[in-house]
């Protein structure tokens with residue numbers, strides 16, 4: 015075979031590969047935080063929006079708009095928007111928990127389940143020919159027969175068995191080599207004891223390793239899906255006892271999950287989490303190399319713990335043959351600028367917004383480094399704008415230390431490494447200009463020996 019034939023041959027192989035990609039889509043929705051008593055709270059606290067009441071909306075102002083969880087009308091508008099944006103090849107929906115408002119904590123089990131049923135019914139009507147894969151959050155009822163009855167329309171028998179006892183399950187996408195693994199992060203979170211015995215949390219670890227080993231043997235790619243994922247919330251003191259509450263993974267669970275992700279990074283095609291009410295990402299490294307990524311979707315509720323955001327919905331584009339994530343489109347609802355109408359719009363597309371050639375641990379690692387670059391704030395500005403879904407667009411008060419904290423949160427999923435990173439901005443930045451200290455040392459040395 016001469017060179018020219020070889021080129022033609024390779025080109026045709028590449029072409030086959032490209033045309034082989036079967037484009038599919040899936041929604042990732044998270045942290046709906048439905049508050050059935052929203053309208054009565056409205057009267058008392060004035061958290062009013064998307065009601066067509068411009069006058070009131072203006073007076074209530076920015077802050078108040080973001081102090082209440084999702085009203086029924088906000089959830090309906092999100093569902094209606096997703097129905098309208100329905101791509102033909104929508105394959106499934108990932109729904110990563112915190113279905114209910116934390117203000118419902120003291121409501122009866124009955125009321126909570128009724129609220130979950132109402133949201134389930136909306137999603138079931140919206141996605142009448144797709145499967146929705148729910149993951150439990152810390153504001154949700156624990157797994158039970160009644161949740162099983164609600165969700166059996168989406169989950170096969172085998173999945174329902176592990177779901178009923180532990181709240182976790184796995185789904186095999188029959189038409190592709192993709193496996194979805196839905197974890198119950200509540201079992202690994204600070205407050206787990208009150209909802210479950212410790213043995214179940216332990217069996218989830220064994221189950222997870224078993225499922226991942228089996229996927230490796232069968233050449234499947236895996237999506238890890240959960241409410242809370244590994245890593246820190248840059249707004250909290252990572253790994254402190256207070257941060258371990260509120261659904262965050264305990265330091266032990268975080269370390270162990272990172273270990274599993276590293277060990278199976280060849281099998282894990284992506285990780286999808288919610289919980290933070292923020293649009294961000296986390297990277298996992300092994301021996302300094304980026305080996306796995308996690309993309310965190312923003313919440314549907316505009317209310318956040320300490321910081322607010324606009325409601326977001328995310329549509330992923332992927333190769334449904336291989337599971338490779340190709341891109342996503344982030345949609346949002348500008349709560350504060352809505353003049354009496356609910357207008358969901360495109361916020362950005364991942365690869366285009368950040369100029370990524372592909373969605374991979376390596377490309378996202380380069381992105382993290384661009385975010386850290388304090389001399390060119392373009393990427394940082396984009397990141398911080400997306401982080402709160404355009405609720406905060408001014409980054410002028412994010413100084414070098416603040417920029418560095420964002421970088422540490424993205425690249426140091428281990429609690430201990432995160433704290434070290436935050437304490438030592440110089441060490442993390444050292445790699446940028448190693449020549450200078452080296453030259454200084456050499457110069458000092460020359461002076462020393464010349465004396």
Ligand SMILES: *[C@@H]1O[C@H](CO)[C@@H](O)[C@H](O)[C@H]1NC(C)=O
Pocket residue numbers: 050125128129132
């Ligand atoms: C659920 O929906 C029903 C029927 O629309 C309604 O009457 C009920 O108040 C709702 N309950 C909750 C908790 O959302």
Ligand SMILES: *[C@@H]1O[C@H](CO)[C@@H](O)[C@H](O)[C@H]1NC(C)=O
Pocket residue numbers: 343360362363366
């Ligand atoms: C983003 O992607 C969507 C879906 O592929 C496309 O319809 C839309 O035009 C893109 N938007 C921008 C701003 O590029």
Ligand SMILES: [Zn+2]
Pocket residue numbers: 045047112151289290291313
């Ligand atoms: Zn939440």
